[in-house]
Amino acid sequence: MPQELSINPQAMRGWNRAVGGGSVRHRNRVSKLSTTTWTVAVAAVVAVAGGMAFAQKSKAPAQAAGEIPRVASAAPLHPVTIQRPAGPPRVNTGTTNFHGQAVTVACGTCHATTQPNARTHTSAELDQFHQGLKYAHGELNCLSCHNATNYDTLRLADGRSVEFADVMTLCGQCHGSQLRDYQHGAHGGMTGYWDLSRGPRTRNNCVNCHDPHSPKYPLARPVFPPRDRISVPVKAAAANH
Amino acid sequence: MPESATTVPSGAAEFWRQYPRFLARVLWEAFDGSRLFYAWMTLLTAVFLVGANAWAVQVRDGLAVTAMSDHVSWGLYIANFTFLVGLAAGGVMMVIPAYLYHDEEMHDVVIIGELLAVAAIVMAIMFVTVDLGRPDRFWHLIPPFGRFNFPVSMLTWDVLVLNGYLLLNLHICGYLLYMRFIGRKPNPKWYVPFVFLSIVWAISIHTVTAFLYCGLGGRPFWNTALLAPRFLASAFVSGPAFIIIAIQIVRRVIHSDFGEGPIRTLLNIMRVTILINLLMVGSEVFVEFYTGGSHTSAAHYLYFGLHGHNALVPWIWSSVVMTVIAAGLLLSPRAVADRRLLNLACVLAFAGIWIEKGMGLIIPGFIPSTLHEVVEYLPSVMEWKITAGIWALGFMIYTVAIKVTINVMGAGRRHFSVLPPEA
Amino acid sequence: MSQPTTPPAEGITRRDMFKGLGATLGLAAYAKALAPLTEWKPFESVEDFLQKHYSELSAVDLEVVLKRIEKDTKKQYGADVQVSADRPQPGVKFGYALNLSICIGCRKCAEACHKENNHDRPSHQSYIRVLEMSNGSLDLEKGNAHYDHPVPAKDKFYMPIQCQQCDHPPCVDVCPVEATWKEPDGIVVVDYNWCIGCRYCEAACPYHARRFNWSKPQIPAAEINPVQGYLSNRIRPQGVMEKCTFCLHRTRNGKLPACLEACPTGARVFGNLLDPDSEIRWVLQNKRVFVLKEELGTKPQFFYFFDA
Numbered sequence: 001m002p003q004e005l006s007i008n009p010q011a012m013r014g015w016n017r018a019v020g021g022g023s024v025r026h027r028n029r030v031s032k033l034s035t036t037t038w039t040v041a042v043a044a045v046v047a048v049a050g051g052m053a054f055a056q057k058s059k060a061p062a063q064a065a066g067e068i069p070r071v072a073s074a075a076p077l078h079p080v081t082i083q084r085p086a087g088p089p090r091v092n093t094g095t096t097n098f099h100g101q102a103v104t105v106a107c108g109t110c111h112a113t114t115q116p117n118a119r120t121h122t123s124a125e126l127d128q129f130h131q132g133l134k135y136a137h138g139e140l141n142c143l144s145c146h147n148a149t150n151y152d153t154l155r156l157a158d159g160r161s162v163e164f165a166d167v168m169t170l171c172g173q174c175h176g177s178q179l180r181d182y183q184h185g186a187h188g189g190m191t192g193y194w195d196l197s198r199g200p201r202t203r204n205n206c207v208n209c210h211d212p213h214s215p216k217y218p219l220a221r222p223v224f225p226p227r228d229r230i231s232v233p234v235k236a237a238a239a240n241h
Numbered sequence: 242m243p244e245s246a247t248t249v250p251s252g253a254a255e256f257w258r259q260y261p262r263f264l265a266r267v268l269w270e271a272f273d274g275s276r277l278f279y280a281w282m283t284l285l286t287a288v289f290l291v292g293a294n295a296w297a298v299q300v301r302d303g304l305a306v307t308a309m310s311d312h313v314s315w316g317l318y319i320a321n322f323t324f325l326v327g328l329a330a331g332g333v334m335m336v337i338p339a340y341l342y343h344d345e346e347m348h349d350v351v352i353i354g355e356l357l358a359v360a361a362i363v364m365a366i367m368f369v370t371v372d373l374g375r376p377d378r379f380w381h382l383i384p385p386f387g388r389f390n391f392p393v394s395m396l397t398w399d400v401l402v403l404n405g406y407l408l409l410n411l412h413i414c415g416y417l418l419y420m421r422f423i424g425r426k427p428n429p430k431w432y433v434p435f436v437f438l439s440i441v442w443a444i445s446i447h448t449v450t451a452f453l454y455c456g457l458g459g460r461p462f463w464n465t466a467l468l469a470p471r472f473l474a475s476a477f478v479s480g481p482a483f484i485i486i487a488i489q490i491v492r493r494v495i496h497s498d499f500g501e502g503p504i505r506t507l508l509n510i511m512r513v514t515i516l517i518n519l520l521m522v523g524s525e526v527f528v529e530f531y532t533g534g535s536h537t538s539a540a541h542y543l544y545f546g547l548h549g550h551n552a553l554v555p556w557i558w559s560s561v562v563m564t565v566i567a568a569g570l571l572l573s574p575r576a577v578a579d580r581r582l583l584n585l586a587c588v589l590a591f592a593g594i595w596i597e598k599g600m601g602l603i604i605p606g607f608i609p610s611t612l613h614e615v616v617e618y619l620p621s622v623m624e625w626k627i628t629a630g631i632w633a634l635g636f637m638i639y640t641v642a643i644k645v646t647i648n649v650m651g652a653g654r655r656h657f658s659v660l661p662p663e664a
Numbered sequence: 665m666s667q668p669t670t671p672p673a674e675g676i677t678r679r680d681m682f683k684g685l686g687a688t689l690g691l692a693a694y695a696k697a698l699a700p701l702t703e704w705k706p707f708e709s710v711e712d713f714l715q716k717h718y719s720e721l722s723a724v725d726l727e728v729v730l731k732r733i734e735k736d737t738k739k740q741y742g743a744d745v746q747v748s749a750d751r752p753q754p755g756v757k758f759g760y761a762l763n764l765s766i767c768i769g770c771r772k773c774a775e776a777c778h779k780e781n782n783h784d785r786p787s788h789q790s791y792i793r794v795l796e797m798s799n800g801s802l803d804l805e806k807g808n809a810h811y812d813h814p815v816p817a818k819d820k821f822y823m824p825i826q827c828q829q830c831d832h833p834p835c836v837d838v839c840p841v842e843a844t845w846k847e848p849d850g851i852v853v854v855d856y857n858w859c860i861g862c863r864y865c866e867a868a869c870p871y872h873a874r875r876f877n878w879s880k881p882q883i884p885a886a887e888i889n890p891v892q893g894y895l896s897n898r899i900r901p902q903g904v905m906e907k908c909t910f911c912l913h914r915t916r917n918g919k920l921p922a923c924l925e926a927c928p929t930g931a932r933v934f935g936n937l938l939d940p941d942s943e944i945r946w947v948l949q950n951k952r953v954f955v956l957k958e959e960l961g962t963k964p965q966f967f968y969f970f971d972a
Binding site for chain 2: 905
């Protein structure tokens with residue numbers, strides 16, 4: 001399970017095949033030739049043959065040309081890079097140093113000496129640090145995700161630790177449908193190439209857009225309102241010459 | 242002369258000698274006349290020049306000078322185009338009685354209708370031309386250099402039928418006038434088949450023009466099979482209405498008294514067609530409003546306004562009132578005797594249909610838009626100028642054409658006919 | 665010209681003189697009325713005017729045309745641009761899907777389109793229009809494009825609409841001069857050098873996808889996107905139609921469209937419909953997708969879906 005859940009750029013294609021590649025699965029079953037799958041296979045073959053005949057008859061050229069061997073799968077694919085958090089966050093101490101810069105400390109600096117409290121689930125319950133942290137994430141408490149034995153890592157539901165950089169593994173435990181959509185390119189912003197045989201792609205991770213403590217997507221002010229009437233001054237065209 | 246009177250024009254040499262003289266005469270007639278003629282033509286020229294100037298500015302600065310937008314992408318020009326195609330087709334209502342039913346009197350004045358068709362088609366084509374964003378690329382329509390998307394695009398059909406109708410009527414009128422000019426009897430072989438063709442063609446120009454709109458599935462207001470029949474019915478109101486008035490003006494100018502019979506015939510035609518038109522508009526309105534749903538919001542916008550937008554409401558109700566009053570006047574028995582009543586009815590019918598088939602048909606096709614947004618449209622001053630200019634040019638063409646016809650036929654004739662009496 | 669006492673010579677009557685005067689004045693008036701036409705520059709050169717239809721240009725012709733457009737852009741807008749004519753790739757047919765559950769209606773796609781495609785600045789032109797819709801209804805009648813409050817608003821969803829790249833495009837059928845057509849990779853394009861500007865396609869499109877250049881586009885040189893395609897984002901001439909091309913100058917080179925890259929939530933899914941492993945295919949197979957105005961039979965290649 002962890003293998004599949006970890007967000008590994010090179011595995012993107014693999015997911016697509018595992019979920020979307022129905023034809024691949026069929027072929028494997030037929031090779032086993034078990035009696036139950038035999039009937040399924042025959043039905044599939046008939047259906048495919050019938051479908052192809054129909055496609056020919058209804059002369060859908062695009063569809064007929066559709067399943068040609070893809071050039072893309074032969075060429076080496078460029079990577080899909082998922083942006084990751086730089087590492088464990090640092091906490092502002094509220095003081096500044098000699099140069100006027102804020103002094104921050106690693107989580108472990110304080111938490112190494114403080115006693116973890118499994119019941120805490122908002123910063124309001126704390127008397128120091130993390131004040132004002134907005135929390136709205138279901139019924140979770142801090143230690144649902146933060147690792148009480150090593151605060152510079154996160155904690156999976158089964159108790160194993162996971163690096164901050166691999167936060168998506170953590171989120172994906174509960175938000176399975178979002179992770180599934182993400183894995184298939186149907187959730188989360190991206191830039192770069194749709195065709196990985198021609199260039200790479202960069203993708204956001206969960207916490208690029210969702211504050212982990214208050215994950216609801218924030219309200220935004222819409223940009224670029226439409227204009228309905230032509231507001232171009234008439235004389236402008238003449239002035240261009 | 243006598244022996245050649247019944248034959249086909251003899252010899253090319255004769256033709257080449259006479260035809261330039263004929264053209265010169267036509268040109269001369271266009272630039273010479275009474276004081277009234279000069280005043281009228283000067284007025285029209287002035288209006289035309291205002292329009293030409295506005296068009297030149299529009300070509301230079303783009304259609305941004307109009308009030309059209311990406312929501313209402315056709316406006317006053319296409320509204321007038323649609324109406325004028327109907328006016329051109331309406332002229333055929335003189336041709337049918339004259340040639341099909343051998344109405345002698347109608348035969349005498351039928352050229353008034355045919356020349357109207359010529360003028361109206363020229364105007365219609367001009368309205369399409371001024372609506373083009375790139376008139377310089379007009380040649381893209383003309384094979385073999387251009388690419389003509391025939392038969393898929395209904396607009397290519399329209400280009401063909403409109404130009405075909407123009408040529409047909411130019412040929413018929415031109416041939417008859419030329420024969421009269423050289424003093425020969427026209428050979429029926431050279432015009433009668435074209436006249437019959439023009440009857441069918443007149444129906445086709447307006448049907449095809451309706452198909453331009455009603456074939457668009459994305460515009461529910463236009464997407465009705467009743468559109469072409471409605472177009473024809475209203476064309477057969479506006480055409481006769483114009484001709485009834487034109488006949489009276491012409492005979493006052495030349496102090497004649499022809500055309501009493503034809504006026505009655507046209508009146509009788511209008512009595513039927515204006516009711517058919519009202520019936521069709523009524524059934525459309527019923528279907529729209531009884532059915533309800535979002536497909537009827539265009540009709541709602543047109544008649545009652547939508548979401549507080551109601552720019553077309555005064556237009557369409559003026560049209561409804563004018564058409565209904567016109568129908569009442571036409572149906573009244575007094576309409577035959579009382580010329581003032583008849584003329585009022587004709588003016589009201591003409592104006593009512595100009596609105597109904599123009600602004601009342603084109604604009605609601607775009608409001609609400611395909612995304613159901615309401616962006617209103619009222620023509621800009623530039624559009625009104627260009628529109629007035631084209632109408633002025635149309636009147637110039639019609640005036641000159643009628644004048645040529647009168648004078649070529651010889652002054653002082655009680656009759657007006659360019660045709661030989663029916664055999 | 666002649667003495668008032670002598671009668672007009674050679675049969676020139678007063679009437680003739682008036683006519684001559686009238687004719688002269690008339691001609692002058694014509695010249696004056698049509699004078700604005702002398703300031704009209706619809707094309708930069710004779711070659712521009714006589715250019716053939718895109719499909720009839722040979723490779724050499726096309727090269728010359730592209731160079732000429734680059735030169736004209738420099739001359740008219742002062743910007744150095746590269747205009748290419750990317751061809752459709754074999755085995756690729758583009759499809760687009762949009763997740764209405766995720767879209768927040770921020771209109772960043774519309775803005776990105778505006779910049780990427782070198783749209784006219786003053787008119788805020790964009791190929792994308794975003795409608796704010798009420799939950800529980802897909803009736804566009806209840807949509808509103810002019811919302812101006814923080815989004816997503818309560819009980820609303822947002823529906824960006826752009827060219828649906830129909831498989832049965834009504835806009836292509838109606839064009840009288842074949843200035844618009846559907847490319848093998850599914851993109852409906854316009855040859856801006858062939859369009860006559862009759863706007864019949866704009867009337868025929870059920871999706872408000874087409875735009876007209878009501879005037880010459882105005883863009884400051886610094887804002888011009890120099891990576892341009894002949895059939896897509898090069899600066900359009902005045903008086904011609906334009907439309908969304910799924911950014912074919914990008915997508916035919918494997919890149920994602922500008923509107924997708926601008927989308928902060930990932931509501932947009934783009935890819936090759938012919939690749940069974942593509943993201944777009946996964947969406948079509950696993951989400952309950954629908955198309956706009958399916959009843960019109962236009963067969964859009966732009967799909968909408970909600971998360972379950």
